[in-house]
Every structure is written in C-alpha cells, then in structure tokens.
Amino acid sequence: MKIAVIGCGYVGLVTGTCLANLGNDVVCVDIDRVKVEKLNNGVMPIYEPGLRDLVELNFSQGRLKFTDDLHEPVRQSDVIFIAVGTPSDNGRADLSYVFSAARDIASCMDSYKVIVVKSTVPPGTCSRVKDEVLKNLRSKVAFDVVSNPEFLREGEAIYDFMVPDRIVVGVDGDAARKIMLNIYKPIERTGRPILFTDIVSSELIKYASNAMLACRISFVNELSHLCEAVGADIKLVSKGVGLDSRIGSRFIQAGAGYGGSCFPKDVRALISIMKDRGLGTRLLEAVEGINESQKLFVVSKVRKLIGSDLSGKTVAVWGLAFKPKTDDMREAPSLVLISELQKLGACVVAFDPVAMGNAARLLNVGFASNPYDAVKGADCLVIITEWDEFRELDKARVKSLMRLPNILDARNIYEPGEMKAFGFKYESIGR
Ligand SMILES: NC(=O)c1ccc[n+]([C@@H]2O[C@H](COP(=O)([O-])OP(=O)(O)OC[C@H]3O[C@@H](n4cnc5c(N)ncnc54)[C@H](O)[C@@H]3O)[C@@H](O)[C@H]2O)c1
Structure with missing residues (x-):
C-alpha cells in the first residue's frame, strides 16, 4: 500500500x-x-x-x-x-x-x-x-x-x-x-x-489508558509514604499486590513520579475534557497532584540527607530522561528536581547515557562524560532514571570519589541493607 x-x-x-x-x-x-x-x-x-x-x-x-x-x-x-x-x-x-x-x-x-x-x-x-x-x-x-x-x-x-x-x-x-x-x-x-x-470511543480509549496507568503510579507513590510511616517496604508491597492476576505487576513501582510526553499532558487534557462537560474530575486531579508532589518529595529527601541549605553543596544526578532507553526530556522529573536543587543553592552535575544533548537545551548544569565522573566531589548522588547501566554499581569507586557518601535512590534500584552495610547514607522511596 x-x-x-x-x-x-x-x-x-x-x-x-x-x-x-x-x-x-x-x-x-x-x-x-x-x-x-x-x-x-x-x-x-x-x-x-x-x-x-x-x-x-x-x-x-x-x-x-x-x-x-x-x-x-x-x-x-x-x-x-x-x-x-x-x-x-x-x-x-x-x-x-x-x-x-x-x-x-x-x-x-x-x-x-x-x-x-x-x-x-x-x-x-x-x-x-x-x-x-x-x-x-x-x-x-x-x-x-x-x-x-x-x-x-x-x-x-x-x-x-x-x-x-x-x-x-x-x-x-x-x-x-x-x-x-x-x-x-x-x-x-x-x-x-x-x-x-466507533470513532469517539477510539479517541477516548487512548486518554483512558494513559490516565489509568498514571493513576496506578500515583496510587503506589502515595502508598510509599505510608510504607515509610509504618516501616513497610513498597517494593514488597507492590510485588505482593502485583501477583494478583486481577492487578498485575506493571506500573506499580514507586519512584520520582511519572513524566514524559504523554502521561502528564494526557491526564491534564482528560481533566479539561471532563470539566468542559461539567463532569467531576476529583480522581484525576488527585492523580496529577500526587505526581507533582512526588517530584518535590524527592527534593525533600535530598535535604534530609545533606541539610536544608544546599549552598556550596554538589549534587550528582544519574539519569535525566523521563525513563530509560530514550532521550526524551519532556516533563522529565529530573527537570523539577534539578531546578529545585539549584534554587536551594546546590551545584548540579549530571550524567545520562543519551539525553544530555536534549537536556543541555533545558538545563544549566555541568554534564559529566560518565557516571563516575559525575560523582567526583559530590555531597549526594541522586538516581532519578533507572538506566540498566546504573544497576551494577561499583560501590567502592563511587564512595571513594564522593565527598560524602550520600545516595538518594529515587527508583529503588539498590538494596538498602547492602548500601548501608557498605557505609552509604542511603535513602530510597517507600522503604
Ligand atoms: N511519544 C510517545 O511516546 C507517544 C506515544 C503514543 C502517542 N503519542 C502521541 O503521538 C503524537 C505525536 O507525538 P510525538 O512524541 O511523536 O511528537 P513529536 O513532537 O516527537 O513529533 C511531532 C512531529 O510532527 C512535526 N509536525 C508538526 N506539524 C506538522 C505538519 N503540519 N506537517 C508535518 N509535520 C509536522 C513536528 O515537526 C515533529 O517532528 C502526540 O499526539 C502524542 O501524544 C506519543
């Protein structure tokens, strides 16, 4: 054809x-x-x-x-x-x-x-x-x-x-x-x-699908706060919940909030579409609100690790794209994280395997040519995008390069016990 x-x-x-x-x-x-x-x-x-x-x-x-x-x-x-x-x-x-x-x-x-x-x-x-x-x-x-x-x-x-x-x-x-x-x-x-x-149903299926997935992410992010309050582990909770075949395991991982070119804009668009017809949008507004506050929650965790005043502090950020395996920076949670850290006086050095070109048009930060160069002299390392190459961490190398061994793992890719045993002050989400 x-x-x-x-x-x-x-x-x-x-x-x-x-x-x-x-x-x-x-x-x-x-x-x-x-x-x-x-x-x-x-x-x-x-x-x-x-x-x-x-x-x-x-x-x-x-x-x-x-x-x-x-x-x-x-x-x-x-x-x-x-x-x-x-x-x-x-x-x-x-x-x-x-x-x-x-x-x-x-x-x-x-x-x-x-x-x-x-x-x-x-x-x-x-x-x-x-x-x-x-x-x-x-x-x-x-x-x-x-x-x-x-x-x-x-x-x-x-x-x-x-x-x-x-x-x-x-x-x-x-x-x-x-x-x-x-x-x-x-x-x-x-x-x-x-x-x-029919045509209208097809148009709506797309928004409904994205809103449903966003809903799951916000649900689990909100639940991660309860996990911290009661001493539960969100990874285990998600696993246990996801093993229910009615629920499934995808899109229930706690983290730094959803971003990208679709979920944020499509949730917002669906809210407008419903409002235009005088319909209630409480659920979707909560989904959107929780997502916005989750990005700031990550910032509060950095402050918990290295103090409220970040002037003179250097923060290394691993991952910039809104998710791994893309260079797409649209509405990436890293944008909020970095801008907030900079407002608080931090100097930010970042590394992403493929998104640094696009990120350079949006951010005024130092870019490192590899993850280890990024952590040199850093007071804190934040993992914001879970690229596979960050999973096998050379802990000794990272610790020796950092000024202070603080890690905020906003995607829960490391084991808390292991990180703490190695001498890192380690924070993650909902664990
Ligand atoms: N990116 C995703 O993961 C994804 C997934 C599913 C659906 N969508 C939807 O698909 C659509 C496209 O998304 P995208 O991410 O590919 O967008 P994009 O911004 O990457 O690409 C859009 C392209 O269209 C071109 N363009 C704009 N007006 C044009 C015109 N009049 N004639 C010819 N070219 C024109 C732009 O120059 C640009 O290259 C959006 O509605 C998005 O919501 C995106």
Missing part, C-alpha cells in the same frame, strides 16, 4: 518505518527541514533502540522516504497518517498542528484517501478534522477520517508497534475499515487483536 505519514517524531518515524518494514511504500513528511535533512543523511533525530537499523534498511531498499513537501506523498498515497504533536496548552490538547496538517492534506488531495489520526486527540477531534478537510478541498474528493491512537512506549517503540497488546481503530465506514484491516493484517495474523470501534 502507498502510505504518507505526517510528522517524523517519536510516533511518526516509528510508524512510518515499521509500516515500510511490512512492505508498504512509505513517505514520511515533516515541516522541520533540519529533521528531514538529517533523516535523508542517515542521522536519527531521536534516540530509539533499533530504529536506526530499521530506517537504514528500508531507506536503502527504497520503501521509506523523507520529505518536507507533502504534495506528492499525499497525492500518491492511499492512506495518510497524521502523527504530529498535540502538546499541552494550559492543560488542553493543542490541536493546531493536527488541524494545520489536515488543511495541508486537503489542499492537495485529488482522489479518495483514508486520513488516519494517530496523534492523541480529544473525543470529537476526528469529526473536526473531517470538517477542516472538507472546508479546504480544492475539488470534490471522497475521503474517510479514521482514529487509530498509538500506544507505543518510547524505548520499546518498535517492539510495541510490531507486537502491540491491541490495535484500536475507530472507523465509521466499510471502505476505510477494510483498508485499515489490510494495513494491520500482517500484525493481526501474528495473534495481536484489532479492536474496531
């Missing part, structure tokens, strides 16, 4: 590349010329494990192309995916990129197209996209608008696209339904389910 993907970000680039890998002819379009030039020169604009090889393979075999001009790709494609950003605008989803893409698509459509909204959008948006396309058509052309939200996780994006828990397609006509089934047939035949729904 001939496919155009509008937007070459974390979702669009992975979608386009995976669809090309399934044998489709794909053109990925982005208004960011620098990004397109990079991609045409084999340089990845984002870090995502396995993506470079897959892009190279499909690019070299001619199934995957990149351009900043959507005219030809739209004309030649049967299906056009919109995968542009929907960032937070005072809590609401900013849909301007989606509508702008819809107008651009309409202006060059000259035959039947299926327009697939992959971006995360509030219920009712696909219908507005349809209106926007209708208003901007140059000639009378038939088309369908389909909702197909994306559930991939950064860091596991290719696997998640190719082996998804489910594919959700909101559609209201047989022609578009058939085309969507054709696109996803190679994935469906490996046993992955496709759920066809």
Whole structure:
C-alpha cells in the first residue's frame, strides 16, 4: 500500500518505518527541514533502540522516504497518517498542528484517501478534522477520517508497534475499515487483536489508558509514604499486590513520579475534557497532584540527607530522561528536581547515557562524560532514571570519589541493607 505519514517524531518515524518494514511504500513528511535533512543523511533525530537499523534498511531498499513537501506523498498515497504533536496548552490538547496538517492534506488531495489520526486527540477531534478537510478541498474528493491512537512506549517503540497488546481503530465506514484491516493484517495474523470501534470511543480509549496507568503510579507513590510511616517496604508491597492476576505487576513501582510526553499532558487534557462537560474530575486531579508532589518529595529527601541549605553543596544526578532507553526530556522529573536543587543553592552535575544533548537545551548544569565522573566531589548522588547501566554499581569507586557518601535512590534500584552495610547514607522511596 502507498502510505504518507505526517510528522517524523517519536510516533511518526516509528510508524512510518515499521509500516515500510511490512512492505508498504512509505513517505514520511515533516515541516522541520533540519529533521528531514538529517533523516535523508542517515542521522536519527531521536534516540530509539533499533530504529536506526530499521530506517537504514528500508531507506536503502527504497520503501521509506523523507520529505518536507507533502504534495506528492499525499497525492500518491492511499492512506495518510497524521502523527504530529498535540502538546499541552494550559492543560488542553493543542490541536493546531493536527488541524494545520489536515488543511495541508486537503489542499492537495485529488482522489479518495483514508486520513488516519494517530496523534492523541480529544473525543470529537476526528469529526473536526473531517470538517477542516472538507472546508479546504480544492475539488470534490471522497475521503474517510479514521482514529487509530498509538500506544507505543518510547524505548520499546518498535517492539510495541510490531507486537502491540491491541490495535484500536475507530472507523465509521466499510471502505476505510477494510483498508485499515489490510494495513494491520500482517500484525493481526501474528495473534495481536484489532479492536474496531466507533470513532469517539477510539479517541477516548487512548486518554483512558494513559490516565489509568498514571493513576496506578500515583496510587503506589502515595502508598510509599505510608510504607515509610509504618516501616513497610513498597517494593514488597507492590510485588505482593502485583501477583494478583486481577492487578498485575506493571506500573506499580514507586519512584520520582511519572513524566514524559504523554502521561502528564494526557491526564491534564482528560481533566479539561471532563470539566468542559461539567463532569467531576476529583480522581484525576488527585492523580496529577500526587505526581507533582512526588517530584518535590524527592527534593525533600535530598535535604534530609545533606541539610536544608544546599549552598556550596554538589549534587550528582544519574539519569535525566523521563525513563530509560530514550532521550526524551519532556516533563522529565529530573527537570523539577534539578531546578529545585539549584534554587536551594546546590551545584548540579549530571550524567545520562543519551539525553544530555536534549537536556543541555533545558538545563544549566555541568554534564559529566560518565557516571563516575559525575560523582567526583559530590555531597549526594541522586538516581532519578533507572538506566540498566546504573544497576551494577561499583560501590567502592563511587564512595571513594564522593565527598560524602550520600545516595538518594529515587527508583529503588539498590538494596538498602547492602548500601548501608557498605557505609552509604542511603535513602530510597517507600522503604
Ligand atoms: N511519544 C510517545 O511516546 C507517544 C506515544 C503514543 C502517542 N503519542 C502521541 O503521538 C503524537 C505525536 O507525538 P510525538 O512524541 O511523536 O511528537 P513529536 O513532537 O516527537 O513529533 C511531532 C512531529 O510532527 C512535526 N509536525 C508538526 N506539524 C506538522 C505538519 N503540519 N506537517 C508535518 N509535520 C509536522 C513536528 O515537526 C515533529 O517532528 C502526540 O499526539 C502524542 O501524544 C506519543
């Protein structure tokens, strides 16, 4: 099938590349010329494990192309995916990129197209996209608008696209339904389910999924405070709870709060969507509030270790991205931690395996070239992103390099008993 993907970000680039890998002819379009030039020169604009090889393979075999001009790709494609950003605008989803893409698509459509909204959008948006396309058509052309939200996780994006828990397609006509089934047939035949729904339900499934996951994280973070108060261990509590097959073990790890390009903005957007309809939002507001205070809770733990006044103190931070295996810094808990530490007078030296380039645009800190250089002369080490390479800690080396052996493990990756026995003053979350 001939496919155009509008937007070459974390979702669009992975979608386009995976669809090309399934044998489709794909053109990925982005208004960011620098990004397109990079991609045409084999340089990845984002870090995502396995993506470079897959892009190279499909690019070299001619199934995957990149351009900043959507005219030809739209004309030649049967299906056009919109995968542009929907960032937070005072809590609401900013849909301007989606509508702008819809107008651009309409202006060059000259035959039947299926327009697939992959971006995360509030219920009712696909219908507005349809209106926007209708208003901007140059000639009378038939088309369908389909909702197909994306559930991939950064860091596991290719696997998640190719082996998804489910594919959700909101559609209201047989022609578009058939085309969507054709696109996803190679994935469906490996046993992955496709759920066809009406369009509004599909739009809402995405927000509901992210809000549910955020809810679990805030629940466990709140519970971690009780664990500290009564002397329980949140890791054991989570394990015991997660072994219940009705609950499961994922997204119930206490830590520094959720971040990233989706959970914070999608929870806030869902709150706005509900408020606009006069509906109660107490649960979601609590989820959001607990998450904000959890980030500050991490700061209070640093103060517990090295005192309230941090002037003259050096804090080493391991991990900057909002989660391991990505360079995405959007709403990363490290941003709040570092800005608060700096307000309190601390000097911060940070290390992240892949996110330091993006972090440098947002933070004014010292960057170290490896984790051990970061802790040299530090009064405290904070682990804020649980990269695998931090798990096997050379304790003797870290202790000898630090000025004071204080560790705040905000992701609970070390064993408290072991750390204390080694002479660290060690704090973690809920243990
Ligand atoms: N990042 C994730 O993990 C993830 C997961 C699931 C869903 N989503 C959703 O997918 C959507 C995209 O997210 P992302 O993280 O890939 O965003 P992103 O910011 O990484 O990428 C968006 C891209 O769209 C381009 N763009 C904007 N307007 C354009 C236009 N008119 N024409 C062509 N290109 C245009 C931008 O230049 C940018 O490269 C969002 O709605 C997001 O909520 C993201």
